[in-house]
Amino acid sequence: MFRFCSILLLALMPVAALAGPDGRLRVIDGDTFEIAGQTVRLHGVDALENGQTCTTDQGTLWECGAWTTQEVRARFQGRYATCEQVDIDRYNRVVARCAVDGNDMGRTIVRAGLATAYRRYSMAYDLDEKAAAVAAIGIWSAQFTAPATFRADRRAANQQGTAAPTENCIIKGNISRSGRIYHMPHNRDYDRTRINPANGERWFCTEAEARAAGWRAARN
Incomplete structure (x- = not known):
């Protein structure tokens, strides 16, 4: 009876985090790194994608996705991280809690307004x-689409046969009677817009690139 209870007690205990990769890190994006040859995704954190933009209170478009990656890189590139593995995701990345100099990376990034909490x-x-949202720091100083929603919109576009050439170049540069207009995943006509390179239409990786090429943003 005692042996049975002991086994039951062990089965009910939470599974401890596994030792994860430790070493100098290379920043891939706001919540993903390479450590000791392994790709590590921070647990509980969701950063904006590199192709995402934000809109400031003045109505100005801001390449905030790329900005968050740059900010995280400035803070952590080349530094020594220790990690505890929580899971392996569907992309075969190690999902882990990581620390640099004893400070939780996820907490540092979210508190600085560089990512959202992945509740x-x-x-x-x-x-x-x-706290970051109340202080309006980082991405919270502007309006943005939640990273998970942004990715869902992109997957929906892929399923409808309008896949972008790369995962970061998802802006559609369309040519119509209204002129050269680029569409973001959150725009109303994004999903039904088709890109025909033979007609001069093209994909863009950033809004700045689209504007520099002579395209303007869709109004809806």
Whole structure:
């Protein structure tokens, strides 16, 4: 009976995090790194994608996705990180909690307004996100689409046969009677817009690139 209870108790205990990769890190984007030859995705954190833009209170478009990657790179590139593995995701990345100099990377990034708390998987950084939002720092100083929504919009476009040439070049440069107009995933006509290179239409990686080429933003 004692042996049975001991086995049951062990089965009910939470599974401890596994030792993850440790080493100098290379920043891939705001929540993803390469450490010791492995790709590591921070647990409980969701950063904007590199192709995302934000709109400031003045109505100015801001390449905030690329900005967050640059800011995270400035803080952590080349520094030594220690990680605890939580899971392996569908892309075969190690999902882990990581620390640099004893400071939780996820908490540092979210508190600085460089990413959102990924509440679907963890509430660990909920208060850190709320503090950044109240202070209107980082991405919270502008309007943006939640990273998960942005990715869902992109997947929907791919499923409808309008896949971009690369995962970061998803802006559609369309030519119509109204002129040269570029469409972002959140725009009304994004999904039904088709790109025909033979007609001079093209894909863009950033809004700045589209504007420099002579395209203007869709109004809806």
